[in-house]
Amino acid sequence: MKQARIAFEGRVQQAWEDHGKVRLADGRRLDEREVTWLPPVTPGAIFALGLNYADHAAEIAFKAPEEPMVFLKGANTLVGHRAFTPRPTDATNMHYECELAIVVGKPARNVAKADAYHYIAGYTVANDYAVRNYLEGFYRPNFRIKSRDNCTPIGPWLVDAADIPDPMNLRLTTRVNGETTQEGSTKDMLFDVPFLIEYFSAFMTLQPGDVILTGTPKGTVNVMPGDEVVTEIEGIGALHNTIIERKA
Structure with missing residues (x-):
């Protein structure tokens, strides 16, 4: 559903x-x-994975991490399907990031990977924009990049976990103004969905409504005001978003 x-x-x-x-x-x-x-879910905590695909890490000249590189995002970042995301006027490289988003369905603490899927309510599509020239460093993603208002479109649908039998084999695609610019598969994640549930729940209790953004593959392209960006994940949906200009 x-x-x-x-x-x-x-x-x-x-x-x-x-x-x-x-x-x-x-x-x-x-x-x-x-x-x-x-946004199809009112989030609790929002966790975001950086560099969870080796090809994307290589694309932006970073070494792939040996354990999850995670940061938190504010709820202010989320915006729905067909909404607008501002590009600061001083941005030199602002790119999309098509990501599978996990929505937690029930409290999860010390969950083994083998049981991880029982704690997931469903999945949706996220587009976690980054202003690359705002980045401070590998181990400290600049707060201005990932917690900007409306910088993370999400949706349109929340798809029941039961309807996605294998979330680790889904095609991801991004189109900018109708042209395909990014293609990848969730099978190429460094840290897969069960691992992430086990990893987070080992030191904290995940709560219903918590959202985990699982990173993006290579193919990120600079976008400009007026561009329409469609991030799509097989079986889940196509998320439309338009870039507008905002004074920095």
């Missing part, structure tokens, strides 16, 4: 995918452009 959070007729509502339409709880079916899309 694919579900979403939308704003329609002055209130926030749950909605479901229904043969290419958005179905409301009262049964009405709408075109996706008739509603305002919100």
Whole structure:
């Protein structure tokens, strides 16, 4: 099942995918452009993996990490499908990052990899933009990069975990203005989904609604105001976003 959070007729509502339409709880079916899309989950903690694909690490001239490189993001960063993300006027390289997002479904503490999937509610698509010239260093991702307002579109759908039998074999694609610029597969993650659940839950309790962004493969390209960026993950959905300019 694919579900979403939308704003329609002055209130926030749950909605479901229904043969290419958005179905409301009262049964009405709408075109996706008739509603305002919100992030499909109200997050607790947001964890983000840096350099979780070796080819992306090589692309930006970094050594692939030997253990997960993780940072936290604020809820202010999330924005929904078909929303706008600002590019600072002093950015010299701002690129998208198509990422599989894990949504935790129940409290998880000291979970073994073999049991990890039992703690996942579902998956969605995230696009975790980075302003590369703001980066301070390998071990300290600059706060200005990853906690900017509206810098992480997410959605459109939250897909039930049961509907994704193998999240470690999904195709990821990014298109900029209709041109394919990034292709990869979740099978190439350095630290896979079960490992991450085990890793985090070994030292903290994951809570329902926590979100884990799992990194991006190579193919990141500088984007400019006016560009439409579509990040898509097989079986989960296509997330549309448009870049606008904002004074730094």
